Amino acid sequence: xxxxxxxxxxxxxxxxxxxxxxxxxxxxxxxxxxxxxxxxxxxxxxxxxxxxxxxxxxxxxxxxxxxxxxxxxxxxxxxxxxxxxxxxxxxxxxxxxxxxxxxxxxxxxxxxxxxxxxxxxxxxxxxxxxxxxxxxxxxxxxxxxxxxxxxxxxxxxxxxxxxxxxxxxxxxxxxxxxxxxxxxxxxxxxxxxxxxxxxxxxxxxxxxxxxxxxxxxxxxxxxxxxxxxxxxxxxxxxxxxxxxxxxxxxxxxxxxxxxxxxxxxxxxxxxxxxxxxxxxxxxxxxxxxxxxxxxxxxxxxxxxxxxxxxxxxxxxxxxxxxxxxxxxxxxxxxxxxxxxxxxxxxxxxxxxxxx
Numbered sequence: 352x353x354x355x356x357x358x359x360x361x362x363x364x365x366x367x368x369x370x371x372x373x374x375x376x377x378x379x380x381x382x383x384x385x386x387x388x389x390x391x392x393x394x395x396x397x398x399x400x401x402x403x404x405x406x407x408x409x410x411x412x413x414x415x416x417x418x419x420x421x422x423x424x425x426x427x428x429x430x431x432x433x434x435x436x437x438x439x440x441x442x443x444x445x446x447x448x449x450x451x452x453x454x455x456x457x458x459x460x461x462x463x464x465x466x467x468x469x470x471x472x473x474x475x476x477x478x479x480x481x482x483x484x485x486x487x488x489x490x491x492x493x494x495x496x497x498x499x500x501x502x503x504x505x506x507x508x509x510x511x512x513x514x515x516x517x518x519x520x521x522x523x524x525x526x527x528x529x530x531x532x533x534x535x536x537x538x539x540x541x542x543x544x545x546x547x548x549x550x551x552x553x554x555x556x557x558x559x560x561x562x563x564x565x566x567x568x569x570x571x572x573x574x575x576x577x578x579x580x581x582x583x584x585x586x587x588x589x590x591x592x593x594x595x596x597x598x599x600x601x602x603x604x605x606x607x608x609x610x611x612x613x614x615x616x617x618x619x620x621x622x623x624x625x626x627x628x629x630x631x632x633x634x635x636x637x638x639x640x641x642x643x644x645x646x647x648x649x650x651x652x653x654x655x656x657x658x659x660x661x662x663x664x665x666x667x668x669x670x671x672x673x674x675x676x677x678x679x680x681x682x683x684x685x686x687x688x689x690x691x692x693x694x695x696x697x698x699x700x701x702x703x704x705x706x
Contacts, residue, residue: 356408358415367520370449372402376412377435377443378450380422384434387413448489448526448533449516471506473548474498475514476523476541485537492535547635549675609653614645614662617653619671621645622702635675635701638663639690660692663702675701 356372357363364370379385379393390413394404413433416422421439424431435443478498479485492515493508495501501511515535518524523541526533537545609617621644625636641663646654653659666672674692676699692699 356405356412358412358419364446367449367516368402370446370520371516372404374443374446374449375399375402375404376416377421377439377446380433380435380439381443384425384432386430386432390433444528448519467504469548470500470504471510471514472518473545474500474504474506475511475518476537476545476548479524479535479537480542480545482537485542486534488529488534489532549635607649608658609649611662614653614658615666617645617649618659618662618666621648622672622704626704634703636703637687638674638692638700638702639687641702642690656692663692670705673703673705674699675703 356369358373364373375398376390376394379390385393387409391406391409393399394406394409399406413422416439417424419438420436421442422433423436424433426432475498478492479487481499482491491497493512495506495508495511498506498511500506515524515526518541519526519535523538523544525536525538527536618641621641622636625640625644626634629640630636642654642659645659663672663674667674687700688698
């Protein structure tokens with residue numbers, strides 16, 4: 352349950368939920384204004400209800416907004432009516448991107464699972480990444496046909512708007528007024544975050560990137576994972592839980608073939624090493640790098656597609672790893688695709704441990 356709407360707090364508003372509520376409430380008092388009964392009705396139904404707007408705190412919230420001089424009150428002797436002030440209009444202008452588009456989109460965003468939410472976020476970021484100067488106006492951003500994979504993900508323009516609100520809140524996007532609307536810009540932090548998100552949803556669409564765009568993505572991914580800090584997201588206990596022992600790997604002569612259980616353990620050890628040293632900000636490790644590490648330590652016979660692929664696919668069946676697909680249209684270097692696990696129209700490119 353979101354925290355109560357409390358404009359009396361000095362740090363208000365703190366998050367995107369309160370910014371949506373504030374924009375909704377101030378917008379409700381534009382024009383001829385609104386009586387308390389009208390405001391309460393709006394908070395208890397439709398979009399207000401979808402935002403979990405607690406109408407019981409409305410009296411104190413209205414008083415706090417009056418104290419801030421964001422609204423004023425007038426009376427005809429019978430009923431008091433509230434109007435947004437010039438100061439309130441300025442505040443609303445600052446938070447206008449947080450105006451909730453509609454009740455349905457809010458409810459769908461709240462009830463959606465993390466799997467789809469992460470892919471919605473990746474699609475919205477990709478739309479901006481592909482744009483000139485990483486920038487789109489609100490009108491351009493609301494063109495849902497320009498969002499990669501939107502149809503397959505069930506991503507509407509209204510939900511995309513809510514996702515952009517979240518990304519502005521977390522500084523993955525920046526926004527500014529522009530020609531009677533606003534425009535959104537992808538930040539460096541947003542690009543780095545994009546490299547940690549799944550791309551498997553683009554397998555059914557053609558999403559062509561230029562060489563410059565691909566280089567920017569790869570450079571950002573390397574930068575995001577350049578620090579040798581150790582992550583606690585994939586603890587060593589996972590190794591112990593999945594296999595009998597977790598003792599250090601002992602290199603074998605290049606001619607020796609690992610048995611099934613030993614190869615499984617070395618694949619997990621290679622994944623763990625790469626995850627700790629390079630990919631500590633995300634669970635996803637490229638399969639080609641795991642294969643290359645197995646090849647360099649135990650020879651081609653243990654890294655062949657016949658042996659290595661079967662072992663990785665079996666680990667997926669056992670619930671140890673999740674394998675993430677990448678579309679062949681993304682322009683991934685041929686040698687990396689070759690050392691991944693090939694499919695028909697997509698390639699299994701990343702492996703991600705399942706906690």
